[in-house]
Amino acid sequence: MAARARGLTKAYGSGETTVLALDSVDVDIARGRFTAVMGPSGSGKSTLMHCLAGLDTVSAGQVWLGDTEITGLKERELTRLRRDRIGFMFQSFNLIPTLNAAENITLPMDIAGQKPDENWLNQVIDTLGLRDRLKHRPAQLSGGQQQRVACARALASRPELIFADEPTGNLDSRAGLEVLGFLRDAVDNLGQTVVMVTHDPGAAAHSDLVLFLGDGRIVDEMARPSAEAVLERMKRFDTIRGPFEESTEGTESTAPDRAAEPHQDPVRDIAPDKD
Numbered sequence: 001m002a003a004r005a006r007g008l009t010k011a012y013g014s015g016e017t018t019v020l021a022l023d024s025v026d027v028d029i030a031r032g033r034f035t036a037v038m039g040p041s042g043s044g045k046s047t048l049m050h051c052l053a054g055l056d057t058v059s060a061g062q063v064w065l066g067d068t069e070i071t072g073l074k075e076r077e078l079t080r081l082r083r084d085r086i087g088f089m090f091q092s093f094n095l096i097p098t099l100n101a102a103e104n105i106t107l108p109m110d111i112a113g114q115k116p117d118e119n120w121l122n123q124v125i126d127t128l129g130l131r132d133r134l135k136h137r138p139a140q141l142s143g144g145q146q147q148r149v150a151c152a153r154a155l156a157s158r159p160e161l162i163f164a165d166e167p168t169g170n171l172d173s174r175a176g177l178e179v180l181g182f183l184r185d186a187v188d189n190l191g192q193t194v195v196m197v198t199h200d201p202g203a204a205a206h207s208d209l210v211l212f213l214g215d216g217r218i219v220d221e222m223a224r225p226s227a228e229a230v231l232e233r234m235k236r237f238d239t240i241r242g243p244f245e246e247s248t249e250g251t252e253s254t255a256p257d258r259a260a261e262p263h264q265d266p267v268r269d270i271a272p273d274k275d
C-alpha cells in the first residue's frame with residue numbers, strides 16, 4: 001500500500017458547531033494505481049486528501065504513508081516527509097510567474113537542495129511533451145501546458161504518492177483530457193501512484209478505482225469505472241439526500257454540487273474512449 005488510514009476521523013470546530021468531516025474512515029491506497037475520490041460537495045474529499053497527505057492533523061485514527069505512520073509526527077517531520085515523498089497538483093497550478101517551465105518543475109527540489117535524477121526528469125518532460133516549452137514562462141503557456149508543468153513538478157522528485165485536487169477543474173475539456181492522459185501514463189508507464197479528487201465522472205473514469213464518500217464515510221467503491229456508471233452512482237446520492245435535505249445543516253445546499261447539477265452533457269467530453 002502507498003498509503004492507508006484506519007479509523008480516520010476529522011472534526012472541525014467544537015461544541016454545537018462541530019462538523020464531522022471524516023467519520024472513522026478506513027482506506028487503502030494501492031501502490032502503482034490511479035484512485036479517484038468522489039462524493040457530493042462537503043462529503044469530506046478534500047479533508048481526506050489533506051489528512052492522507054499530512055497537510056492537516058487528524059482528530060482520531062491513524063494514517064500511514066508506506067510504512068511510516070504520519071499521525072503524531074511533528075510539523076517539521078511532516079514538512080520533510082511531504083517534500084521528499086509526496087507530489088501535489090492543484091486546480092490552480094501554483095506556478096511561479098517569473099520562472100520558466102524548467103525552473104518551475106525543479107523548484108521544490110531546488111528549495112530542498114536535492115539534485116533531480118536527470119534520466120527520470122527527462123523521461124517526465126518527454127512523457128508530458130514539454131521538451132520545447134522548457135524556456136517559456138507560465139504566461140507564455142496555455143492552461144493545459146501550465147497544468148502539464150504542474151504535473152511534471154509533482155512527478156519530478158519521483159514521489160511515492162501524487163495527490164491531485166481537481167487537476168482538470170480549470171481546464172477546457174481537451175486540455176483536461178490531456179492531463180488525465182498524462183496522469184494515466186504516469187501510473188502505467190512510470191509506475192507512479194495517483195490519488196485524484198474530482199467532481200467529474202468523466203475524469204474519474206480514467207482511474208482504476210473510484211472511492212465514493214458520503215457524509216465523511218466511504219460508502220462505496222467502483223473498480224474499472226466508466227463515466228456513465230460513476231454518474232449513475234453519483235445520482236443515488238441525490239435520491240438519498242432528497243427527503244432529508246430539510247434536516248441537514250444547509251452545508252450542502254449552499255455549496256454547489258457540480259456532479260449533482262443538471263448536466264447539458266453529463267459525462268462531459270473528457271470521458272475516456274472505452275471502445
Ligand SMILES: Nc1ncnc2c1ncn2[C@@H]1O[C@H](COP(=O)(O)OP(=O)(O)OP(=O)(O)O)[C@@H](O)[C@H]1O
Pocket residue numbers: 012013019020021039040041042043044045046047048251255
Ligand atoms: N477549515 C474548516 N473549518 C470548518 N469546517 C470545515 C473546514 N474544512 C472543511 N470543513 C467542513 O468539513 C466538511 C467536509 O469538507 P471538505 O472540503 O472535505 O468536502 P469536499 O467533499 O471536499 O467538498 P467540495 O466538493 O465542496 O470541495 C464540510 O462540511 C465542510 O464545511
